[in-house]
Amino acid sequence: MILKGFQIRAATNQDVPSIKDVVFSSLREFGLYPDSNGKDQDLNDIESTYLSNNGFFGVVVHMETNFIVGCFGLFPINNSICELRKMYLLKETRGKGLGKFILDAAIHTAREKHYKKIILETISVLTTAIFLYKQYGFKEIKPREINARVDQAFELDIEP
Secondary structure (H helix, E strand, O other): OEEOOEEEEEOOHHHHHHHHHHHHHHHHHOOOOOOOOOOOHHHHHHHHHOHHHOOEEEEEEEOOOOEEEEEEEEEEOOOOEEEEEEEEEOHHHOOOOHHHHHHHHHHHHHHHOOOOEEEEEEOOOOHHHHHHHHHOOOEEEOOOOOEOOEOEEEEEEOOO
16 A cells, blocks of 8 residues: 555564664653563564464555654454554654554455454543544444553444
């Protein structure tokens, strides 16, 4: 998928350092803390965590520089539900429609993989992302647990 000089491609483990830069800098920007051995452990091995499991991890790449500016993951919960994780963009690339670009790609990919529902967890400080999820029809549900990075959860039915 391509939008205004950016493309989304599947990530590999070679992308992990750049992915961590995007995720961790975004977290810090909003006063949240990276946790490489806990909540962010899934980033240590993208290929086995996501790609070998009917999941997906995508990166948003600036086509001229080949620089990774964003990412998202689809983690399988079961055969019909996946979880949208790690949807982040570097600050300087926000406001260009890339959030919608990522969400469109995530929904499209989830459908291709025959999921019927996408769930996600987030925190209220990420107001722009929450607004976007609601625009796309995500409905608020009860989070599985409340912690330092989760106080809200949403789901979207994506059956054709």
